[in-house]
Structures are given as C-alpha cells and as structure tokens.
Amino acid sequence: MSTFWSEFLNIAANHPFPPMPGDLWSPLDLGSNEFIFPNVPAAPGMPCAGEDRSIYRRGARRWRKLYRVNGHIFQAKRFNRRAFCAFCQDRIWGLGRQGFKCIQCKLLVHKKCHKLVQKPCSNEHVDPVEIKDDANGESTLGRASSVRSRAEPEPALAEPPPAPRADELEPGSQRQYSLDDFELIRVIGRGSYAKVLMVELKRTKRVYAMKVIKKALVTDDEDIDWVQTEKHVFETASNHPFLVGLHSCFQTPSRLFFVIEFVRGGDLMFHMQRQRRLPEEHARFYAAEISLALHFLHDRGVIYRDLKLDNVLLDHEGHIKLTDYGMCKEGVRPGDTTSTFCGTPNYIAPEILRGEEYGFSVDWWALGVLTYEMLAGRSPFDITHAHDNPDQNTEDYLFQVILEKTIRIPRSLSVKAASVLKGFLNKNPVERLGCGENGFMDIVSHPFFRSIEWEMLEQKQVVPPFKPRLEGERDLANFPPEFTDEPVHLTPDNDTVIADIDQSEFEGFEYVNPLLMSLEDCV
Incomplete structure (x- = not known):
C-alpha cells in the first residue's frame, strides 16, 4: 500500500466521528457528504486538529x-x-x-x-x-x-574540468550565477526530489523562486534526461504569460539550481482547500487560461503530462501560471505519440492506463479532471465509503475506476459546464474535446467558453475574478505553513556522495535568460 493511503487510513482511524457543520473541505473528500477531519478549524483557512495537509499533495511518478x-x-x-x-x-x-x-x-x-x-x-x-x-x-x-564480475569495481573515469567561475570569465562574456549571488529567504515548497526556496538576487533585490535538486537523486540516465527536459521547457515557457519562466541555471558539485519566476499568489490546491468549490465564472476563467498555456506548449511539441491543482499557480493579479515541467515530453510533432507510463494517479488519462501510444490528448483529459474539481469540489473518481474497504484504497483500484466508471456530472452544474466536462472526460481520445480535426479551436468555440475574449485573455487584459490577498511581494500567506515553517538551509555537502557523481553528465547545465538579464541591467 502506498505511503499516501497509509497516512490516509491512519488519520481516518483516529477520527471515526461523523462530520460536523463547517468542517474543512479538501479535494480528496471521499464523497459529497464525507470529510476526513471531523472538527471545526479555529478560523477559516486554519488546519483542523490533527490535520496534516501534506497528504493532499500527491506527486507525479514515472513507472x-x-x-x-x-x-x-x-x-x-x-x-x-x-x-x-x-x-x-x-x-x-x-x-x-x-x-x-x-x-x-x-x-x-x-x-x-x-x-x-x-x-x-x-x-x-x-x-x-x-x-x-x-x-x-x-x-x-x-x-x-x-x-x-559485477562485484569488481568499475574503472575510474577521468575527472572533468571544473566549470569556470564567474570571476574567471572573459570580459564581456555571458554572466554566470552562483549560490553566493542569492540570499535564501524561505522554503515555499518541497517535492519528491527537489526543494523550492524564495530567494533574493542580491545585486538587484529582485525576488525569485529557486528549485534545488540534489545530483545524487538524479544520477540515473533517465532522471538526468528529465532534468534537461525541464530546463529546456523552462526556457521555452519564458515567452508565455501563463507559464512560469526561467531566470538562470547553475550548479555546485552536489546540486542543480533552477532560478525561476516567483509567483506569490499560491496554488489552486491551497485556495480550493478553503473554498470547497468555485463559481462557474471563476472555473471558466482559469480553464481558459490553462487551455492557452497548454496550446502554447503543444504548438512547440511539448506534452505537459502533469496538470493538477498543485501545479496551477496564481500571480499577484489572479492570473494563472503553470509550473513544474519535470514530466514533460519534448519533440512531439503532430501525429507523433509516446508511451511512457507517468503522471499523478488521479489525473492519468485512460489511454495511458491501457498501455496505448498517446499524444497531446492526455493534457486535455487532465484539464477535464481539474475543471471538474473546480466546479464540483471533488474528484470525478471519488469512491464513496472507500475507507471501509482497504481493497479500494489502492492505485490499482483507482485506475480501474478511471477506466471503467461512468463519470457522473453534478445536477447543480449548468448545461454548458456539464457539456464541457463530458467533452474533456471522454475516455476515447479520438472523440475528446481538443483532439479532433480542429484541435484547440473546438475548445475556443465550445459554448462553455463563449463569453471568453480569447485575444484579450492572452494579453492579460481580462480582469481575473479573484485577486489573492497580499501585503507585499514577500507575503507568503498563500503558501502552506508546513513548507514556510521549515528552516532555510541546505545540508552540508558529503564528499563521499560527491565522489560517486559523474559530473560530466551535467556539463552545459548553466544558463542565463537573456531577456531577464537585459531587464536587470536596466535597474
């Protein structure tokens, strides 16, 4: 049984009482009338007694x-x-x-x-x-x-020359960054193999997010490929208003560092935990901006493959930005397919589960799941009374539900909302909304999005329906406290671990975004 479900069952066992009015909702509720934490928070947005919000966030995986x-x-x-x-x-x-x-x-x-x-x-x-x-x-x-014999040691590889330091570069050459250029301010996120910090570039006092990855965790060939892919997509994403872009990349003998845009409005998971469900106008606005971001990636041959509430951020104005490109697939031309079994379990498309070759269709399925969560306040694959049956608390059972269960649309939703959900959540990718001959234009012309001015939306000229409360550019009120309360430090390097890392695998990782650099030079 996965760690997630083990934690889930432990919490459920410790809270056997029926729910009370005002219970905190989470997107992982098992049914429309069942709640995990059966008590009232001290104030709106505060955790219930015994609640560990980290169980809500499920990481994507590659099998x-x-x-x-x-x-x-x-x-x-x-x-x-x-x-x-x-x-x-x-x-x-x-x-x-x-x-x-x-x-x-x-x-x-x-x-x-x-x-x-x-x-x-x-x-x-x-x-x-x-x-x-x-x-x-x-x-x-x-x-x-x-x-x-496999027991015999491998011959030692020649040690690659160290990367040049910033002060060793020729005058006029591209600037390089190092950890000394940044002040580490606060932890704002953590994944299975990375930590995300809020940092300040000392020279300009600009605030960024810094994704830190230990090289020891990505020494497998495939892991290294994924890191390189994430870097390439970050570079591509820097040109779009609804995608988190890249400032720079650098490395130390033990770590890789992505310096990226700091989006301070929090993620949709954080806000959904406080609102239960969104008004249809809000969900339509977010779904439309996400559609534009996905269409931009698809046009450039990238399948995103990790759309979920956690990866949809809100900026200080209330516009969305997609982040975390570690699951992306690059170089996909129209008609091309891939077959890697990957994703976050609740968002994996049926064609992936069936072991079929797939293309951009899997992103539109995930958008359907996410839009359902925004409109209905729960997952389309919630299993009523699942906590009473351990056999139903497994990923295999969840995958069976995704493949076989008829998705029920809540009667409270409008006809247009029900239609767009049925379109995105069609188990046949050929018939899915966004996957036909007209592709993205079928989404643009759908009645659910009829009120959207797409050109104005892409230029961020449409006022967002919700603006996060922020007291300044360093306000972290919209980030989970289980992250922001962590001490800000990087563990000391272990020379033994570093000696086992083939540094040649990371040659050429350094990068500086020329557009952002020109803006900084104007400061």
Missing part, C-alpha cells in the same frame, strides 16, 4: 519500462559517450535515450536490435564496444574481450 529478451532486462538509456551496438556493431546514434542497456550484464544495443539478441544474459558485466585511439591518434573500433 519505468523494462524489456525482457532472452534473459536480458533492457532499459532505455542515454549515452554521453560514443557507444556501439553489440548486435549489429553500428554506432548508437540519436538524441535523448538513444539505445537499450541490459541492467544486469550492461549489454548495449539499438532499440531496433534488442529483440534480435541471441546470446542469453549471463548476469555478469560485459564491457561494451568502445573507441580506442591508435598510435596515430585516429579512432579505431575495438571490443574489450574480458568479462568482469
């Missing part, structure tokens, strides 16, 4: 795919050095994860060749084909003939 052939267990890998296929002897070319590698014997093959491998896996490490230099310095193809 790794393995391919079993003739005893080998192949996994898609990225090779940062020249590698050659053990079957056809040709070089493994390409971007991203170019080939397959057996996780037991380390055999390298093309994706197209992995099913043709005849030699069974020996569970022993076999040196891959490598490049050797001859006496004239020219590269020649050679194969190491020795077989090394």
